[in-house]
Amino acid sequence: MHNEHIVQKFNFDLLLAAPFILLLLAYIFAVFRSNKHYKHWPLYRIITWKIGVICIMAVVLGPLAERIHTDFVAHMMGHLLLGMIAPLLIVLSAPMTLLLRCIPVNQGRQITKILKRLPIQLLTNPIIASLLNMGGLWLLYSTELFSLMHQNLVLYIFIHIHVFIAGYLFTASIIYIDPTPHRKSYLYRAVIFILASASHGILAKHIYVHPPSSVLASEAENGAMLMYYGGDAVDIIIILIFCFQWYKASKRKSWLPKKAVNI
Amino acid sequence: MARNLWSGIFFGLGLVAFLDEAVFHQILHWHHFYDKSTLSIGLISDGLFHAFSWFSTIGGLFLLADLRRRNELRLKGWIGAVLLGGGTFQLYDGLIQHKIMKIHQIRYVENVIIYDLIWNFIAIIMILSGLLLIIKTEKSSRGATDHAQ
Numbered sequence: 001m002h003n004e005h006i007v008q009k010f011n012f013d014l015l016l017a018a019p020f021i022l023l024l025l026a027y028i029f030a031v032f033r034s035n036k037h038y039k040h041w042p043l044y045r046i047i048t049w050k051i052g053v054i055c056i057m058a059v060v061l062g063p064l065a066e067r068i069h070t071d072f073v074a075h076m077m078g079h080l081l082l083g084m085i086a087p088l089l090i091v092l093s094a095p096m097t098l099l100l101r102c103i104p105v106n107q108g109r110q111i112t113k114i115l116k117r118l119p120i121q122l123l124t125n126p127i128i129a130s131l132l133n134m135g136g137l138w139l140l141y142s143t144e145l146f147s148l149m150h151q152n153l154v155l156y157i158f159i160h161i162h163v164f165i166a167g168y169l170f171t172a173s174i175i176y177i178d179p180t181p182h183r184k185s186y187l188y189r190a191v192i193f194i195l196a197s198a199s200h201g202i203l204a205k206h207i208y209v210h211p212p213s214s215v216l217a218s219e220a221e222n223g224a225m226l227m228y229y230g231g232d233a234v235d236i237i238i239i240l241i242f243c244f245q246w247y248k249a250s251k252r253k254s255w256l257p258k259k260a261v262n263i
Numbered sequence: 264m265a266r267n268l269w270s271g272i273f274f275g276l277g278l279v280a281f282l283d284e285a286v287f288h289q290i291l292h293w294h295h296f297y298d299k300s301t302l303s304i305g306l307i308s309d310g311l312f313h314a315f316s317w318f319s320t321i322g323g324l325f326l327l328a329d330l331r332r333r334n335e336l337r338l339k340g341w342i343g344a345v346l347l348g349g350g351t352f353q354l355y356d357g358l359i360q361h362k363i364m365k366i367h368q369i370r371y372v373e374n375v376i377i378y379d380l381i382w383n384f385i386a387i388i389m390i391l392s393g394l395l396l397i398i399k400t401e402k403s404s405r406g407a408t409d410h411a412q
Contacts, residue, residue, distance in 0.1 A: 190322070194314045202310035208297050225296060232317065239318050243325040250329060 016061045023053050027098070034101040045093045052089030055081040056164065069150065072211075072219040076226045082160060083133075084234040087167035092241075096178035116181045126184060126192040129173040133166040134199045141203060146212035170196065175241045186246050193242070197235050204228035264401065267337050270326035271344020272351075275393075277320025279349040280312065283356065293370040305364030312352070312360075337404065343396025350389025357383040 027049050031041045058064050059078040067074035096115075100108045114120065122128050139145055140159060149156050174193050176183065204227040211220030287294040330336040357379060360366045369378040 190318060194311070194318050197314035197317075198307075198310040201313050202306050205297055205306050205310070228296075232313075235314070236317055236321070239321045243321050247325050247329060251332065 013061045017057060020053050020057045020060075024050060027053075027093070027095070030098050030102045034098060038101055041098065045098075048089040049093035049095070052086045052093060055086040055089065059160070072215045072223040073226060076223040076230070079163065079227070080230045080234070083137075083163040083167035084171075084231065087164065087171045088234060088238060090168060091171045091175065091177055094177050100179070112179065112181070115179070121182045123169055124173050124180065124182065126170075126173040126189050129166070129169040130192055130196040130199075132162075133170040134196050134203070136162055136166050137200070138203055141207050141212055142210070144213065147214045150214070171238065175238060175245065186242075186249075189242070193238070197231070200231045200235075201228055204231065264337065264340060264404065266326065266330055266335065267341050268344045268397065270323050270330060271341040272323075272348030273319035274323030274327065275345035275348030275350075276352040277316045277318075277323055278345065279352050279356075280316030281320055284313075287369070295367045295371070298365060298367040300365045301367070302364050305360060305366040308360060308364055309366045312356075316352075337400050340397050340400030340404075343393045343400060346389045346393030347397065348393075350386045350391075350393055353386035353389065354383055357386055 027046065031046060034041050059068070059082045064074055064078060064081075068078045069075075100111065103111075123132075136159075140149070145159075149159050172178065172180070173184075174189050204224045207227065208221055208224035211217055215223075283294070288296070327336070327341065330341075357369075361368060361379070361382075368375050369382055372378075
C-alpha cells in the first residue's frame, strides 16, 4: 500500500516535471541551432536559463513545494524563487533573442511586430509592470485572497502563474537584455524601480504586523523578514546590472562629438 | 563639480543606511525590525529610504567610476559630499524617523536621550565638515581656473 503511494507520487511528479524538462531541452536545442549561423551563444546564459527553470520547478514539485502549503516561511521562499529569482535568471538568459535567432526571418519580423503593439508596450512599461507585480502581491497578502488561494486549486495555479509573469515583466522592464522596442530613460526606470522596491519592503513589514489569516504570528514574522531581506538581495543584483548597463552606455555617449551628445 | 556632489551625496546616504542596517540591526541588535509604536508614515518613509539607499550606494559608486573615466573627479569635494549626504540622512533618521515617526529607537534602554544626542551630534558634525570640504574644493578649483586665465 505504502509503496503504491510512493509510485503514484513519483508518476505525478514526473508529469509535473515534464514541461520543465522540455523547456530545458528546447533551450539547449535552440542554442545549437543558433550557434550554426550566429556568434557563439554565451555559456552564462545557458546556465541562468537552467537555474531559472529549476527554481520554478522547486516551487512546483519536490520537498519545498510540499512544505509551501503548510509553512509560511517555505511559502515565502517559494515566492522569492518564483517571483524574483527565476524571473531575473530567465531575463538574463535572453530567451526572446534566442527565439528570434532560431526562426525564419519573416516569422521573426512578425513577432517583433507583435512586440511593438500597444498591449505589449503597456505591459512592458515599468509603471504598469510594477503595478501588476506589486499590486498583485498587496492583494494577495493584505486581503482574504491568501486563504482563498489555499482552498481553490484553479486560483492557486492562476496566482502562481501571475507571480512569475508579473515578476518577469517587471524585471524585463527595468533591465534591458532582450530586444525592447519602447525604451525608457535610465532615470525613469530608476525612479519606478525604487518605488516598487520600497513597496515590497513596506508590504513585508505589513505582513510582519498583520499576518494573513490562517498564518501564525511567529511564522509570519520569519516569513516577512525573509521577504524583506531576500527581496533586497535580488534587488542589489538588479541594481548592479542596471548601473553597469548605464556605465557602458554613457561611455559610448562620451565618444561622440560634443554637439551630438543628447542628455 | 555638480556630478561630484551628487555622486558623493548618494554614496554617503547609502553608506550610512548600510552601516545602520549592518551594525545596529544585524550585529548589535539594538534597532528592531519593527516597533509597535511605529506610525504608518514611518513604515512608508523607512521603505522608501531603505529601497533608495541600496540604489544610491551602488549608483553613487558607478557615478564615481564615471567621473574617474572622464578625469573629472575632485576627491576632496567628493568626500565632503559623502559626509554631507551621510550626515543629512543620519539627522533625518535620528530626528524624524526615530523620534517623530517612531520606526524604532536607537537602543531599548532607559535614558535613550543620551544615545539620541550623540547620534544627532555626530550627524551635525558630518554635515558641517562635509560642507567645509565642499566649499574649500570649490574655492581651490575656482582659484585654479583664475590662475590658468
